[in-house]
Amino acid sequence: MNSSKIIDGKQLAANLRKEIADGVSRLKADKGVTPGLAVILVGENPASVSYVTAKEKACAESGMLSREIRLPAEISEAELVAIVKKLNDDTVIHGILVQLPLPKHISEKAVINAIAPEKDVDGFTPVNVGRMMIGEECFLPCTPHGIIKLIEFSGMDIRGKHAVVIGRSNIVGKPVAALLARRETNATVTLCHTGTPDVSHFTKDADIVVVAAGHPNTLTGDMLKPGAVVIDVGVNRIPDATRPKGFRLVGDADFESCEKVAGAITPVPGGVGPMTITMLLWNTLESARRVANG
Numbered sequence: 001m002n003s004s005k006i007i008d009g010k011q012l013a014a015n016l017r018k019e020i021a022d023g024v025s026r027l028k029a030d031k032g033v034t035p036g037l038a039v040i041l042v043g044e045n046p047a048s049v050s051y052v053t054a055k056e057k058a059c060a061e062s063g064m065l066s067r068e069i070r071l072p073a074e075i076s077e078a079e080l081v082a083i084v085k086k087l088n089d090d091t092v093i094h095g096i097l098v099q100l101p102l103p104k105h106i107s108e109k110a111v112i113n114a115i116a117p118e119k120d121v122d123g124f125t126p127v128n129v130g131r132m133m134i135g136e137e138c139f140l141p142c143t144p145h146g147i148i149k150l151i152e153f154s155g156m157d158i159r160g161k162h163a164v165v166i167g168r169s170n171i172v173g174k175p176v177a178a179l180l181a182r183r184e185t186n187a188t189v190t191l192c193h194t195g196t197p198d199v200s201h202f203t204k205d206a207d208i209v210v211v212a213a214g215h216p217n218t219l220t221g222d223m224l225k226p227g228a229v230v231i232d233v234g235v236n237r238i239p240d241a242t243r244p245k246g247f248r249l250v251g252d253a254d255f256e257s258c259e260k261v262a263g264a265i266t267p268v269p270g271g272v273g274p275m276t277i278t279m280l281l282w283n284t285l286e287s288a289r290r291v292a293n294g
């Protein structure tokens with residue numbers, strides 16, 4: 001018996017991208033400003049190449065300027081930092097994104113710290129993270145922001161609910177837990193991680209489960225309370241000889257068993273992924289608006 005509803009991230013992303021494209025047109029017409037995003041990719045990690053290609057395409061479709069900077073894996077940290085600093089001073093660029101992960105010899109911290117906070121549309125700099133934590137104006141990190149929008153789109157009123165987040169990464173787990181606990185959303189939040197002895201003890205009581213652990217089958221249907229909303233952030237490649245590329249994508253939740261118990265669930269692909277890119281465009285438009293309005 002399949003009772004759960006698929007949360008269509010592509011549909012929500014399309015709705016928001018229409019609004020963003022309208023915003024870009026208005027900003028061009030009223031202020032003569034075209035939002036510009038610089039995307040830096042170091043090396044040729046296949047997953048990163050496909051993310052970056054999708055970001056550039058989305059940027060162009062919304063009417064923004066997209067500057068693609070592809071660099072060899074051997075580039076030094078100092079050279080990369082110098083490129084970022086040059087973009088900080090480039091007035092046609094309103095957002096800078098350095099695709100992670102970076103090659104091992106480069107400190108991600110050093111590179112992220114070099115991005116000017118007012119161009120940090122990923123919301124990764126310590127200044128933005130700090131502002132988010134204390135409720136000041138900032139760029140919200142894209143995937144966590146997209147997750148909040150997806151839960152709202154599912155029809156669930158987050159206020160007063162118990163949300164369980166599985167995974168404590170700086171990109172997803174920690175910030176999404178912080179956003180869910182803000183006064184606006186008012187959820188009670190449990191953050192589970194590799195040190196949690198029995199994750200199902202918490203998920204069985206959860207109205208919302210966000211799974212961002214980086215492993216398939218982290219969440220199964222028997223771990224859920226009936227009717228829970230499940231947001232699956234995982235993107236895992238599983239070998240599959242029947243597919244043209246030789247693999248298929250699965251999330252961190254076992255979709256088949258979770259779908260039978262959940263009230264609503266995001267698919268992989270087509271759930272969180274399109275929303276991450278959409279919120280990046282949202283932040284880039286916001287950054288350009290701030291510049292245009294002084």
Ligand code: GUN
Pocket residue numbers: 097098099100101122142143171276
């Ligand atoms: N790598 C995986 N997700 C992201 C993201 O949202 N932004 C950047 N810059 N790198 C990533």
